[in-house]
Amino acid sequence: MDPKVLVALDFAQQDKANQFIQRLDPSLCRLKVGKEMFTHFGPSFVKGLIDKNFDVFLDLKFHDIPNTVAKACLAAADLGVWMVNVHASGGPKMMEQAQLALQSNGTNKPLLIAVTVLTSMDQQQLSAIGINSTPEEHVLRLAKLTHASGLDGVVCSAQEASLLKSKVAADFTLVTPGIRPEGSDKGDQMRIMTPKQAIDAGSDYLVIGRPITQSSNPIQTLIDINQSIL
Numbered sequence: 001m002d003p004k005v006l007v008a009l010d011f012a013q014q015d016k017a018n019q020f021i022q023r024l025d026p027s028l029c030r031l032k033v034g035k036e037m038f039t040h041f042g043p044s045f046v047k048g049l050i051d052k053n054f055d056v057f058l059d060l061k062f063h064d065i066p067n068t069v070a071k072a073c074l075a076a077a078d079l080g081v082w083m084v085n086v087h088a089s090g091g092p093k094m095m096e097q098a099q100l101a102l103q104s105n106g107t108n109k110p111l112l113i114a115v116t117v118l119t120s121m122d123q124q125q126l127s128a129i130g131i132n133s134t135p136e137e138h139v140l141r142l143a144k145l146t147h148a149s150g151l152d153g154v155v156c157s158a159q160e161a162s163l164l165k166s167k168v169a170a171d172f173t174l175v176t177p178g179i180r181p182e183g184s185d186k187g188d189q190m191r192i193m194t195p196k197q198a199i200d201a202g203s204d205y206l207v208i209g210r211p212i213t214q215s216s217n218p219i220q221t222l223i224d225i226n227q228s229i230l
């Protein structure tokens with residue numbers, strides 16, 4: 001059982017999230033808890049999902065001094081999450097210290113991955129923060145740095161997946177948001193692909209939120225997506 005879809009639970013109300021989760025089964029998907037739900041409902045919400053046997057990706061995108069990030073990653077490990085992330089732009093010292101802290105923490109080490117360039121960013125947004133490389137070039141630079149820092153993988157868009165599998169490492173875990181099934185609303189995402197395109201390009205896990213959670217039949221949409229990537 002290795003579900004590829006990580007459903008982004010970005011609900012503002014816990015009962016809405018629970019209505020959805022009650023109809024789910026851990027064989028259908030893994031779950032991602034991000035800044036919105038964690039800020040509203042905290043660690044107890046995450047623990048509740050783990051108690052229901054879901055693998056949880058705690059997406060808090062830590063970005064701070066090395067000591068603070070390492071301690072925050074240890075707190076995530078204590079919760080029992082399956083995956084946790086930091087921002088690669090926090091630099092190699094920050095990433096190395098976080099990975100070392102998790103490795104020396106014993107057996108329940110979550111996967112540690114780093115966000116490269118957010119999937120909501122395009123060339124224009126990158127230039128606005130003073131980065132004049134293309135999104136692809138910058139993702140590759142940050143992914144190589146992440147790999148050299150000993151982490152398990154990166155968050156990138158599926159548009160960069162084949163490049164990273166060939167230029168970084170074939171076994172480097174690629175987690176790709178910005179997934180949009182044919183015909184669904186792009187919203188604020190810029191670098192997008194369909195679920196099948198993403199898997200064909202080399203994505204290991206697909207982060208999908210609104211196309212599932214705001215669908216009129218979320219469970220059927222999830223089942224259809226799973227079918228499309230068999």
Ligand SMILES: O=C(O)c1cc(=O)[nH]c(=O)n1[C@@H]1O[C@H](COP(=O)(O)O)[C@@H](O)[C@H]1O
Pocket residue numbers: 008010034059061085115117118119120155156177178179187189207208209210211
């Ligand atoms: O780290 C993430 O999960 C993430 C990184 C990124 O570059 N882009 C991105 O969209 N995400 C998250 O992935 C989810 C995408 O949600 P939808 O756009 O609704 O499918 C959101 O919860 C984002 O916070």
